[in-house]
């Protein structure tokens with residue numbers, strides 16, 4: 001088992017379905033069922049984080065990428081499903097047991113990936129994610145040991 005796989009065994013809360021940007025918890029996705037999914041095509045030209053489930057409902061897959069809030073999906077949606085304001089997408093946190101920095105190894109990959117400067121370090125070690133986080137997921141795939149967890 002390689003180091004990444006070994007450490008990822010300790011990231012128990014990692015994962016979960018994340019709704020797309022420009023929606024809210026009460027968004028009606030029924031129009032998606034008969035839609036060809038131009039939102040996904042538009043995102044493929046940006047980060048490719050947007051997918052659709054077996055029913056055709058869009059969701060974000062942070063294991064693939066994060067969302068830049070570029071609004072390409074919003075502009076492509078012909079049904080007004082993606083229409084709400086920009087809200088935090090997910091709760092994101094660092095699993096300390098898996099994080100290299102928390103084990104004393106210098107690593108700033110998550111901080112470098114964050115466009116909001118929401119990853120703060122105490123000294124060179126002990127990163128945590130603060131309230132500036134938008135839940136974009138860009139730090140998730142940047143972490144070399146899968147120590148960033150999220151819930152949708």
Ligand code: SF4
Nearest residue numbers: 032035039077079081
């Ligand atoms: S483009 Fe709009 S209606 Fe079509 S799948 Fe995407 S969110 Fe749903």
Ligand code: SF4
Nearest residue numbers: 043067068070071073
């Ligand atoms: S805002 Fe951009 S990056 Fe985010 S899901 Fe939509 S198209 Fe993809």
Ligand code: SF4
Nearest residue numbers: 114133134136137139
């Ligand atoms: S910490 Fe930064 S990169 Fe990670 S989800 Fe939050 S805003 Fe996005």
